Amino acid sequence: MILSSKTTLRVRYAETDQMGIVYHSNYLIWFEVGRSELFRELNLPYTEFEKQGLGLAVIEANCRYRQPAHYDDELIVVTEIENMTSRRVVFNYHIYRDQTLLAEGKTVHVFLNQKGRLADVRKYDIWSRLEPIFAKKE
Template sequence: MTPYEHKVQYYETDGMGIVHHSNYIRWFEEARVDLLEQLGYGYDRIEAEGFGSPVLEVCCKYKTMAHFGDMVSISAHIIEYNGVRMALRYEVRDAQTGELRCEGESRHCFMGREGRPVSLKRSWPALDRVFAAQL
């Protein structure tokens, strides 16, 4: 999969001129959305089929600072998947130097329209195979 690239915007920085910590979590989501689109199953398609994927947990370890105007490259990889839950790992790197800015993980589950957990293995086997193949 191709890493997602993001140019740091001025509004994402704080009074010290560095990216505010909350934006890295947003970038994780941008990279996750991009990954799903690359797999052919964007959130719009998943939701149109009646499924949701709420965030259960997210963590981020900050390593070095990004600044306004920097270009960052965010890789997202599925690291766990069992048909009902999925975990992804992220790395945010400076796009020019490759220096690690932060790393993190997010955990999700799959739910149907009624708000109950569902197994993609039974409910959407094609998507289940795509996710399982990423491990």
């Protein structure tokens, strides 16, 4: 079972500031790209959660910047699931240019129902597809 993934992306000009360095908030966007690709590789795109009335809300995010990224750099976003429960998921991220670590971070998410309340994913049909992933991480 895949519990981590690598996503390649290239820095766009619009993602840089006047100094030619990637603006800090873009790293959080790249974390989202990594999360989406990881779930897609698990054959569980976010759209599958949404069809069942579930959302995955960020309740915590952090990023440590180690080296700057610049326009046209090719980056690798490594995303892994640190921990999963029936109510939350924790992801870790590492962003590299070649072998150089540029940034690392973590996000914590909770499952929400359509009313925006905390949801227990075991009560939804998608649980049968998530359960093997949870078992793998325990």
